Amino acid sequence: MIVPSATSKDAPMPAPSPSRRPVRILLVEDHDMVAEAICLALERSPDLQIVGRAASVASALADAQRCTPDVVLMDRRLPDGDGVAAIADLLALLPDARVLVLAGEGSGSVAVRVAQTGGAGLILKDRGLSELEDAVRRVAAGETVFSQELLGDVLGRLTGRVPGLGENLTPREREVLHLLGEGRTTAEISEQLGVALNTGRNHVQRVLEKLGARSQLEAVAIARREGILK
Structure with missing residues (x-):
């Protein structure tokens, strides 16, 4: 099941009962301050456990074999490679693991790549830490989670339907x-x-990417031509 990441209108997934084993998480993030903040936030929850930290694709692959995580929380951009491209290698080592990609910014094409390579979802870093916690729980439970503004592109590609130009623009x-x-x-x-x-x-x-425009002026021209702007 593909779901948008939690918003203020959504009920977050309840934490599992204390008797259940915590979700084991391998965090792959090369910025120390970001990694520390994520670790502190996730480990406040008794049902979530950081079992390893890596700062590159190479160390992530090595640590994945050592700590056998349930969820790999992976930055999209790493010093030695692309986190999305590494999904296939991680799943070859740990077929049952779930890979959730973290991105500073995202586009529909990146989200589609995550889905096509077997990733469990993509969440943007500008989301709150409570939303990240909920996304980790959801992917560990077998769901696929994408930030709301990327979901239309993923669903369109997976169902063989290509959204009309501008159809996937969010209200913002x-x-x-x-x-x-x-x-x-x-x-x-x-x-x-x-x-x-x-x-x-x-x-x-993101507006330029979704309209296929190379400049703000071209984006406005395309939007007027397509009737998106009157």
Whole structure:
């Protein structure tokens, strides 16, 4: 079952009873501060246990054999390779493991690659730590979890249906597109949305990717041509 990652409207998956074995997690993250924050957050829950930490694809493959995790929580970008490309190698070593990819930013094409290579899902790093905890529990329980804005692309590809141009834009991305259509700059859009400039840039970049545009001006032109913008 493919589900979107938890939002404030979703009921999070309840933690297993204390009598059950904790979910064993191998964390693969090359930024120490990020790794420490994730470890502290996950290990607050008695049903989640960090059994190994790695900072590269090579060390992840070695540690996976040593600590036999239930879930591998893997950064997409690592010093010696692509975390998504490493999914197949991890599953060759541990066929029963579940690989959940963490990404600073994501696109539909990356999410589809995760699904096609046998990954259990992809969650964006800008989500809250409680949402990450819930995603780990869900993939350990056999579900497949993708951040909401990436889910349409994954479902479309897996069912053989390609979304129409702009159909997979999220409400926030449509808002960004409308602001671009008004001639707003990225800085002005970020201020209007009440988000950091880098977050605003990420929103704009996702709009461009989903419309197949190389510039903000081209994105607006495509949106008007396709009737997305009036």
